Amino acid sequence: MDNMYTEYYLVVDLATGTAEEIELEEEFVQEYVGGAKLNMALYEEHKDGEPIVLGTGLFTGTLVPGSCLGVITAKSPVTGKVAHAPFSWGAGAELKLTGYSFVVIKNAAEAPTYLWLHDEIADFVDASALWGKNVWDAVDIIRDEQGEDRIQVLSIGKAGENKVTTAQIVNNYWGDGDRFGFGALFGAKNLKAVAMRGMGELEIDDADAFIEKTEALLGVVKKQIAGKSGFSALDFANIPAALKAAAEKQMHRVEADFNNPLPYKFFLKYREDPTTMASTKVEEPGVLVSDPIGYAALGAAVAPEDAAEVLEACFKLGLNPVAVAGKLTAKDKAGAIAELEKMAESSKADAFDAVLSPFAPASERAEAAYIAGICPVLAAAAEALNAEALAELASIGTGLDFDADAFKL
Template sequence: MEYLSSDKIAVIDLAAGEVEELELDEELVAQRIGGAGITSHLYAQYQDEDPIVLGAGLLTGTLVPASSLAVATGKSPLTGTLVHAPLTQYAGQELKYSGFDYIVIKGTAPEPVFLWIHDGIADIEPAGELWGAEVWQAVSQVRAQMGDELIQVLGAGPAAERGSDLGQLMINEWASGDRFGLGRALAAKKVKLIAVRGMGLLEIAEEEDFLAGCLELLKAVKAGAWGGRQGLGELGAALGYDDFAAWLEPKLHRHHAAFNTPFAYLGFLMLEGDPKAMNEPQADEPGVLVGDPGALGALKALGLNVEEAGDILKACAKAGLDAAGVAKVCQGRGITAAADILAALEDISGPVEGLSGPFSTWAPLGLAPDEASWRRRMAVAHVFGLDPIFMLMAPELSEDKLVELAALGTELEITTDTLEAVVEAIAG
């Protein structure tokens, strides 16, 4: 696969401690496009060894607006079914430029390990003291060990290691869109984390036309309903959360965006110091980055103030727990006081009611007109590698335009019929 690709798949056999490298067949891309289209194909190929398959979308890491997404495909400990966990922030582009398009992690390691993916090399390394470490400590440690502060870490926390099915696949120190307990699935393989660094280069088939298409899409997005807006407050208002912006205000610091995503929905809650100060905070761990409007909304609905919610989100991030799942389980058990929720985190687990389907409701259903259109947008986002939340906000990122860019970028015959078949295959 020559374009928008590193032309390589890593198949990591944990039991044998071996890595096999395969070429990414153009024919496979022409049939399944990318992202969840191909991770699900690889999952089926190695199904007997219970794999987790990581992959970027065909357009991840390009100038197509919202090109932030990577996908983790595997069997959810919570639902027992095949799921696609969305991984945004900087994880998608880092994976895309790592020298691998897809990474199949199969079997179980005899001893705890971590995976080091960089420069077209996939290594299996002993986890050592990383195993058992809380998430933030593990992120610092692996970056120090590898000597690169820009490494992106997809990892499991202590909650996942102890078998909690709320154990999320984290992105660095922060929550991801994984509602399915894939952190637990990773830890069950005796893999603590996957450290990824991407410094590669992606060739483009028709580069000038591709760029022109990207700029046209960005222009359309900026002129759209969400152009010129940003933040969790705006998002919460659209989701019908009462007085959300005012509730956030006392602790809200700044917003930032996932990679090349025009709407900044990642909000930092500054829990120590002045949230409005813009100089570098003195405290090493002054707050928590929140990219999960649903989790925040659920904690607010329990009657908590933003500081209490922030403390819980930070504790969940360190333990590697899905905070939305935590809020749901606590609500079901009648645990609503902040101190009681924090105390419950030590041994909290599922089940979580109402989970179904292959896509995460981290990208809120409330941003779509109905469930069918939500599912379709999720499928398209997970195939092309586009931010699922932004895909719900930006109808300008139309299927026709994305198919056109996919064909321009690769010189492959990718059509709306191709997309239709892939959507059908992954969304049912």
């Protein structure tokens, strides 16, 4: 396929332990483009199997700025509607490069399982030893078992296993944009994790023209996000001054998702001197603030200097920090973490109304980003990443014909 997608997508039936490769037809791409939109079409097609669809956007894994996005589409136990949550960091690109741009996961496994995707191979791996493990331990075990630290893992912790609707799917060690309780769906399917190693390649229709256009776009995007990094990229998260001040004292480094020029994520260290740059014996020195809104929510519930460590507890338990922050009563760190442990056993998220995760600012550009596979935080900050520009780039890269309307849900 010279349209930046893989030749096949995958339909997994956890109940039978079978996986079927289906050709990703060009007409399908022309009609649904990708990401949330194409996920939705696959969801409808396989609705009977109560599917979770993991999908990538047209540009996911390419050199288009911010091409990190993967999208989880399923019926949310929180909203009762089919909804789309982002997964960023390295996982979006990794999924596409496994050889499967889309994976439809149907039905439930009889016993705890994790799905291991690599080189157009889908392995069902016994996860009984992982069940009950926190997210961080599960990721370590999977990486050790399969032998590479670059394996990307979407997994659940105790909260997901217990099917609580405050659960979320965690991206490696760090919470991502699942506000919809999709973690509980993984739990209901006896699916501990989806692990991915993407060693494939994506072909482009008119590669030279695509690169030229992409490089020019990057130039404009860089100007539009100039000076933004960490907090200065996060106005939308409404992080209060006191929390920022506490975070500054723990600040290690900012960093970015796969091919994302906007480093809005930042790492806080509280178990060693945050200025430490070397790799030390401290294995878990802190947490990546991958979910700034979640961090802000926790910062309002506990003391600002404790928010990072409570965020870490959420990630380990696989809890959505936004859903649990308002339910915390303890003001001290230990008390809050103990409450989170209980919430991972039994808690319910408050209902809200959204189809796209309120992880990043909502806008038309966010909608286009969810289809294109672009980081929605970057799309919010960079006007250049609008539907018109993406449609033009899409036409060059695929040899198909797209207009701006194609990038609307």
